[in-house]
Amino acid sequence: MTGVTxxxxxAKSADVRxxxxxxxxxxxxxxxxxxxxxxxxxxxAGISHTGLLHHYASKEDLLGAVLQLRVDESTEYLRSARxxxxxxxxxxxxxxxxxxxxxxxxRPGLVELHCTLSAEASSPDHPAHPYYxxxxxxxxxxxxxxxxxxxxxxxxxxxxxxxxxxxxxxxLHHGLQAQWLLDRGSxxxxxxxxxxxxxxxxxxxx
Amino acid sequence: MTGVTxxxxxAKSADVRxxxxxxxxxxxxxxxxxxxxxxxxxxxAGISHTGLLHHYASKEDLLGAVLQLRVDESTEYLRSARxxxxxxxxxxxxxxxxxxxxxxxxRPGLVELHCTLSAEASSPDHPAHPYYxxxxxxxxxxxxxxxxxxxxxxxxxxxxxxxxxxxxxxxLHHGLQAQWLLDRGSxxxxxxxxxxxxxxxxxxxx
Numbered sequence: 001m002t003g004v005t006x007x008x009x010x011a012k013s014a015d016v017r018x019x020x021x022x023x024x025x026x027x028x029x030x031x032x033x034x035x036x037x038x039x040x041x042x043x044x045a046g047i048s049h050t051g052l053l054h055h056y057a058s059k060e061d062l063l064g065a066v067l068q069l070r071v072d073e074s075t076e077y078l079r080s081a082r083x084x085x086x087x088x089x090x091x092x093x094x095x096x097x098x099x100x101x102x103x104x105x106x107r108p109g110l111v112e113l114h115c116t117l118s119a120e121a122s123s124p125d126h127p128a129h130p131y132y133x134x135x136x137x138x139x140x141x142x143x144x145x146x147x148x149x150x151x152x153x154x155x156x157x158x159x160x161x162x163x164x165x166x167x168x169x170x171x172l173h174h175g176l177q178a179q180w181l182l183d184r185g186s187x188x189x190x191x192x193x194x195x196x197x198x199x200x201x202x203x204x205x206x
Numbered sequence: 207m208t209g210v211t212x213x214x215x216x217a218k219s220a221d222v223r224x225x226x227x228x229x230x231x232x233x234x235x236x237x238x239x240x241x242x243x244x245x246x247x248x249x250x251a252g253i254s255h256t257g258l259l260h261h262y263a264s265k266e267d268l269l270g271a272v273l274q275l276r277v278d279e280s281t282e283y284l285r286s287a288r289x290x291x292x293x294x295x296x297x298x299x300x301x302x303x304x305x306x307x308x309x310x311x312x313r314p315g316l317v318e319l320h321c322t323l324s325a326e327a328s329s330p331d332h333p334a335h336p337y338y339x340x341x342x343x344x345x346x347x348x349x350x351x352x353x354x355x356x357x358x359x360x361x362x363x364x365x366x367x368x369x370x371x372x373x374x375x376x377x378l379h380h381g382l383q384a385q386w387l388l389d390r391g392s393x394x395x396x397x398x399x400x401x402x403x404x405x406x407x408x409x410x411x412x
Binding site: 006028030031032033034035070112115116118119120122123129132133136137140157158160163164167168170171172173174175178179181182185186187188191192195196198200205 | 385
């Protein structure tokens with residue numbers, strides 16, 4: 001809820017679009033972009049096929065809207081002003097990221113959406129390929145800069161280079177999400193990430 | 207190539223089935239199980255739709271055949287007699303697994319198949335859900351027993367419990383495969399797994 005109330009046809013149209021994006025998040029998470037059909041998305045959103053085409057002319061347009069509006073929290077954090085410069089504040093940067101990741105389990109729909117789409121998007125001709133390749137680079141770069149700054153300060157307890165540690169962090173997070181979706185009862189995402197950070201950065205063990 | 211040559215209609219039928227499974231591996235890897243169509247699979251295999259139905263009556267039958275025949279190497283290792291009992295031979299068990307994982311990059315098609323299908327299969331109603339949930343448990347159990355045995359022998363340098371370390375290993379491997387598919391040039395799967403093992407088991411650092 002925001003403090004601003006918009007009325008009239010614009011509000012109605014915004015409401016329909018919100019419902020469409022919700023329906024798409026669900027459909028893409030379950031069947032992937034390629035498996036989803038416009039017909040199924042219209043049905044999930046409770047509108048007609050023609051009504052859907054009025055708002056979004058193609059499945060590619062819908063994918064664009066979903067990736068813009070249902071950004072996962074860690075990417076949003078990386079892009080936002082809330083993210084500290086990891087080179088200047090490496091400990092705080094890693095702690096900030098941990099706080100963001102700890103919320104994954106509150107958003108199963110979003111975790112499922114990004115796991116399914118990113119796996120499908122490994123084909124270079126998939127329309128979401130550039131999005132996920134960039135997201136992966138963005139995250140690896142953030143961690144690499146944090147680990148490199150910690151190494152310079154003598155706060156890194158690892159013989160592994162910052163680049164590999166960054167790849168390990170991103171991979172660990174992604175893999176934990178995938179394992180958690182398969183077996184929610186026995187996978188604790190934040191505990192495992194915390195254990196990894198604590199193993200390589202003693203100051204984060206407290 | 208095996209030393210046995212089979213001739214006649216049986217050999218021909220086996221050859222067609224092999225081509226169908228190849229076509230399916232490709233199709234499921236690219237578009238997932240739900241996105242793939244029998245028509246597309248028949249086309250990729252170079253046979254008619256009717257010909258495909260003669261061998262496999264449904265997409266579910268095809269999925270069963272693919273998961274049986276295109277088992278990924280690490281699952282095959284876990285199931286085979288080659289896998290050492292991790293409780294009795296924990297160091298050798300982890301070294302054996304490393305050797306298996308080092309070959310991932312030789313099999314991009316198989317890595318893609320299992321990344322795409324396992325993401326899609328996170329929905330409990332997906333026909334491959336039981337397969338991937340079991341695979342995940344099998345692998346976590348193997349690593350947990352290895353880490354627990356190493357802890358007992360004083361060969362584990364980690365304050366993290368064997369259960370969490372096992373979840374971390376499986377997640378790291380899965381996530382590395384996913385990152386590698388997105389950006390093959392900058393992700394080195396065996397190097398990252400080796401670094402992780404070396405960090406928690408000093409004897410594996412050599």
